[in-house]
Amino acid sequence: MGNPVPNQKTQIVVVGGGAGGLELVRKLGARYGRKQHDIILIDRNLTHIWKPLLHEVAAGSLDANLDEVGYGGHAVRWGYRFFNGSIESVDRVSRTITTTPMLDERGEEIIGRHEIRYDYLVMAVGGISNDFGVPGVREHAMFLEDRPQADRFRQKLLNACLRTNHAHQTGDPLARVRVSIVGGGATGVELAAELYNAAKALRHYGLEVFDESKLEVSLIEAGPRILPALDEVLAATAKRELEKLGVRVLDNTQVVRLEDRAVHTGDGGAIDADLIVWAAGVKGAEELKTMSDLELTRGNQIVVRPTLQSTSDDRIYALGDCASCLLPGRDKPIPPRAQSAHQMASLVFTNLVRAQAGEPLKNFVYQDHGSLVSLSRFSTVGSLMGNLVGGRMRVEGWIARMVYMSLYRMHLIAIHGWWRGVALIVIGHVNQIVRPKLKLH
Known part of the structure; x- marks a missing residue:
């Protein structure tokens, strides 16, 4: 070499x-x-x-x-x-x-x-997100690939919530914030749940008449079910939890074209949307x-x-x-x-x-530790130790939430080392108590 x-x-x-x-x-x-x-x-x-x-x-x-x-x-x-x-x-x-x-x-x-x-x-x-050649995706959809994109979505979401709050105060009781999320994988599912968590808190931040009832979220998946990385039982559980929050889950629904404020589907229908997020695959x-x-x-x-x-x-x-x-x-x-x-x-x-060192290289051995999906503070579902038990060790509720939170802690230790990583974990717990629940700027 x-x-x-x-x-x-x-x-x-x-x-x-x-x-x-x-x-x-x-x-x-x-x-x-x-x-x-x-x-x-x-x-x-x-x-x-x-x-x-x-x-x-x-x-x-x-x-x-x-x-x-x-x-x-x-x-x-x-x-x-x-x-x-x-x-x-x-x-x-x-x-x-x-x-x-x-x-x-x-x-x-x-x-x-x-x-x-x-x-x-x-x-x-x-x-980056795979648009699969669908017309209008790059022009009309937003993505969550990096922080600038996430910040841009948050600002547009807040503006839409402010407009809707003002519309209700001035006599339009039907005003809603309509969000369409294309892609029923982990990113799409987690975002849908997190939006309802945020909406519940907005009335405490100056939006006096806004709450989760003013939010309409559609989660659109081309495949037969959301969360294909999980087994059918867990995917069905996640779907039920989302629908209880108010999410409209549309599986077996192919998106064929995006326009400004509209998602066109393969059955000839159209879903109106103030915000469109594309979370359908990676390339x-x-x-x-x-x-x-x-x-x-x-x-x-x-x-x-x-x-x-x-x-x-x-x-x-x-x-x-x-x-x-x-x-x-x-x-x-x-x-x-x-x-x-x-x-x-x-x-x-x-x-x-x-x-x-001139030594022979090792081959990669992938260890599937399972998949976990957070539905914000409402629920967490997933499977653990995929290679060990065939992906059939299902976990839900607070146990799954604790394991999900531990993944980020492991990431902190991986990039900071043990001592600094543990210190940041402790600081993170303090921040959860003292800092505001929502970032609105």
Whole structure:
């Protein structure tokens, strides 16, 4: 595989500061420090927020300013460098990547194109929502892929609630906030429930006549049922809980076109909506098709071997939602979940250490720990230890809620280490008591 230039630091570049990428650079920084290695994290954002929490940020139930991680400070603590930018291209011959120019809000250049060499490159750029070619999705729907999108949805939601509150005060008793969520996976289901949790609290924040009865949420799923990752019993339980809240659950409903304030379905019907959220599947970013000659799937994911090395280049790894890993004996690639990214980050760290030591690399072994879906404070459902008991260990209620909350705590420990992670968990409990229940700005 070749060796670095003598007296030159080994440079490991990680593109993408999501759950997997951030955990990886922490481990690399803790292992190597800055003496013989230059570990660089590249991300277009300045801060990290755990993606499974974005539905709470969107509904206003979580203040991301208190829970996000600043890459700059994290880098100083753990011995790596942070570069704010987006990747434009990869040159596998010269082992360099080029980042796009960084522009301010006026379109003026702050930093020009930047070339960064690498000895090892890890792609952890995550994924984007798959619009499946449905007309109007990019023009009329909102997404929950990062914090700016979640913030944008929260502001639009608040504006709609304010308009409806004012309409009721001025004599329009039929005014409603209509939200259509396309996609009955975990993101869509959790957002639907969280919206009702937020609506219940709004009257205490200046919207005197607004409550959950003024909210109309439609959850639209093309498949035969919501939450296909769970068994039918748990999916049916979740559907009943959503319908008790007031959610209109439409399964076996194909979306064929979006227009401003309207979702058109395959049966010729149309669902009126003030806000449309698209949460129907994941694919790789479109930029992956042009930035390099790496082998990609039809969904723009980087094809990797069981070692998580790209099939095109031994020195390029990929993990998380942007990677497509089909393990021997499986008929489907590893699913795009937070637990997958965590497990992949651990193996990439191990294999980077072994590669530099000239040792054989290990293959990825996916451990399915089950799936949990939070219906806000109303309920939690899921299955645990999928590989151990065939995914049939069902959990509901407070037990499931406790396990669900523990996932975020494990994430904090993974990116901060034990001592700081535990301290942040304690601070989080205090914040739940002293800070406002909703973020409205």
